Amino acid sequence: MADSGDKNTKRDRTLTDKGEDLHQSNKAAYLSKLQKLWTNIEALISDIENQTTLESLRVLNDKLNSIYVKYTATSQEYTNFLVRTKTNESQKEAEYLMDVIKSHNMVIDSALKQIFTKTKTFTLQSKASSHRSGRSSANSKRSSILVQKRAELEASKTKLKFAEEEAKIHNNTSSRQAQQIQKIHQ
Numbered sequence: 001m002a003d004s005g006d007k008n009t010k011r012d013r014t015l016t017d018k019g020e021d022l023h024q025s026n027k028a029a030y031l032s033k034l035q036k037l038w039t040n041i042e043a044l045i046s047d048i049e050n051q052t053t054l055e056s057l058r059v060l061n062d063k064l065n066s067i068y069v070k071y072t073a074t075s076q077e078y079t080n081f082l083v084r085t086k087t088n089e090s091q092k093e094a095e096y097l098m099d100v101i102k103s104h105n106m107v108i109d110s111a112l113k114q115i116f117t118k119t120k121t122f123t124l125q126s127k128a129s130s131h132r133s134g135r136s137s138a139n140s141k142r143s144s145i146l147v148q149k150r151a152e153l154e155a156s157k158t159k160l161k162f163a164e165e166e167a168k169i170h171n172n173t174s175s176r177q178a179q180q181i182q183k184i185h186q
Helices: 002-009 017-046 054-085 088-129 134-185
Strands: none
Touching: 017 054, 017 088, 054 088, 054 134, 088 134
């Protein structure tokens, strides 16, 4: 019986001093990288209103998507790191990180919608200013829609990955709680 209890507690481990130092060092590195990426994202988002041409808006959109992909990849790596650590603290940190990521995803979605709306406005303005530019505007609109759809696809893929990770974390938490309940009843 004691052996099976030891096997069940293996999921919630305590790190050695060296392990804790390494864990804290890795955690600080991930958090620093995520903070830098998010600061860049915020700067790009705040610059949306300053864009005066369709081309500059597209460039900003491409930069935003590129940094967001890096941010989501780093977030995923950090979440996996926390889940692999298998301590109570790291599980709580992973759950907190998932909440932060959700709120960041909402901010990104809002920014992408803002870019799309502004792109649409630029397109409509160019249509109104010249009949000759009708074909060009239609192409710009299609390109803008394509860019938006690509951004939405990337955001959806990222949301799916995070939802899967969140499900894993909640599953691990539930099974840990079930094991603790079984221990109590034994």
